[in-house]
Amino acid sequence: MFVKFFAELKGAGIPVSLREYLLLMEGMERDLAESRVEDFYYLARATLVKDEKNLDKFDRVFGHVFKGLDLMAETLAADIPEEWLRKLAEKSLTEEEKRQIEALGGWDKLMETLKKRLEEQKGRHQGGSKWIGTAGTSPFGAYGYNPEGIRIGQDRSRNRRAVKVWDKREFKDLDDSVELGTRNIKVALKRLRKFARTGAADELDLDGTIQSTAHHGYLDIQMRPERRNAVKLLVFFDIGGSMDDHVRICEELFSAVRSEFKTLEYFYFHNCLYEYVWKNNKRRQTERIATFDVLHKYPHDYKIVFVGDASMSPYEITYPGGSVEHWNEEAGAAWLSRVAQVYPKTIWINPVPEKHWQYTHSIQMIRQLMGDRMFPLTLEGLDRAVKELAR
Numbered sequence: 001m002f003v004k005f006f007a008e009l010k011g012a013g014i015p016v017s018l019r020e021y022l023l024l025m026e027g028m029e030r031d032l033a034e035s036r037v038e039d040f041y042y043l044a045r046a047t048l049v050k051d052e053k054n055l056d057k058f059d060r061v062f063g064h065v066f067k068g069l070d071l072m073a074e075t076l077a078a079d080i081p082e083e084w085l086r087k088l089a090e091k092s093l094t095e096e097e098k099r100q101i102e103a104l105g106g107w108d109k110l111m112e113t114l115k116k117r118l119e120e121q122k123g124r125h126q127g128g129s130k131w132i133g134t135a136g137t138s139p140f141g142a143y144g145y146n147p148e149g150i151r152i153g154q155d156r157s158r159n160r161r162a163v164k165v166w167d168k169r170e171f172k173d174l175d176d177s178v179e180l181g182t183r184n185i186k187v188a189l190k191r192l193r194k195f196a197r198t199g200a201a202d203e204l205d206l207d208g209t210i211q212s213t214a215h216h217g218y219l220d221i222q223m224r225p226e227r228r229n230a231v232k233l234l235v236f237f238d239i240g241g242s243m244d245d246h247v248r249i250c251e252e253l254f255s256a257v258r259s260e261f262k263t264l265e266y267f268y269f270h271n272c273l274y275e276y277v278w279k280n281n282k283r284r285q286t287e288r289i290a291t292f293d294v295l296h297k298y299p300h301d302y303k304i305v306f307v308g309d310a311s312m313s314p315y316e317i318t319y320p321g322g323s324v325e326h327w328n329e330e331a332g333a334a335w336l337s338r339v340a341q342v343y344p345k346t347i348w349i350n351p352v353p354e355k356h357w358q359y360t361h362s363i364q365m366i367r368q369l370m371g372d373r374m375f376p377l378t379l380e381g382l383d384r385a386v387k388e389l390a391r
Helices: 002-011 018-029 037-048 052-065 082-086 095-099 107-120 182-192 206-216 241-260 291-297 332-342 354-359 361-369 379-390
Strands: 140-142 149-151 162-165 195-197 227-229 232-238 263-269 276-278 288-290 303-307 346-350 374-376
Touching: 002 018, 002 052, 018 037, 037 052, 232 241, 241 263, 276 291, 288 291, 291 332, 303 379, 332 361, 346 361, 346 379, 354 361, 361 374, 374 379
Parallel strands: 140 149, 149 162, 232 263, 232 303, 303 346, 346 374
Antiparallel strands: 195 227, 263 276, 276 288
16 A cells, blocks of 8 residues: 555655655554554655645645545534524525526616615515516515625625625624644745845845954954845735635735734725725724825835635726625726836736636636736746745
């Protein structure tokens, strides 16, 4: 079994040697894995993988060779929430049934019809195709389906078809203390570093002290400013909605960026950039920061990084009032264009796999607005993104 594992690793392009294999066997003989599959996984990874970029290949080979083995020490137990069982009235449709449901016909028609429904509707409705209700095919309501509608009174997204959400939603800040999985990202980000000595002279210059002492004939201590990363970074994180699927990888990126760059500012936005951003998601309704203030505060030598899946209704990019959560006076495209004009080094990092970009119209629109400077949130994508910012 172990010989097969070793051969599979070499076949996957991981540079493992016989010496490392024998080291793993020695660890097994000494029972370092303690007969637990999870411990064996970490022992094998520590002895056989020398470069972080091969960790993903190792995981795939390990899963293939040892498939069916339970990596958990104990069986997980979970209570099913009562509300899961109560949502029996939600609308579930087949793909064929979904294709038969027609949209109202555009942003203006949708908003006009909603205004009429609010004026005319007098009671609760469920399962219908016209009124504001639940579990139906109407463009307005909750727990139903419509290819283009306004979500009202639903705790979270189900089909991701809403072009506007009529609810107050709470988002969670990204955790910058996440450590697992950040090493590879840090390696990619190191290429963007540009060191310079600025500020107060508070570090001993040993070479300078030796040279000056030898020149003057007495101890002459020389000090110098600390060597710091001179790159200045401004990062905008898309948060909430469809980005909930990518919280883990975004937290890893956030943690890596915070540790690699001393001059770093970050802000949150939702789906597309508009007239304000925020720093604290719990207070995003009360502690907003005007986007114009951000553009005026940070000089043009900052490098700008947007992190988001760019997956939204096209109205959010092209229409005033198209924002899914509020009425924006200007289209999102206008704000993205302003940022790109002020900051020559602006890119967009997308956690959605690059092979899927062509199937989402809004991703293509954002990519065009960014001048094709959109990169996937992978190690290879980060390498390309860093090269673009460093040019």
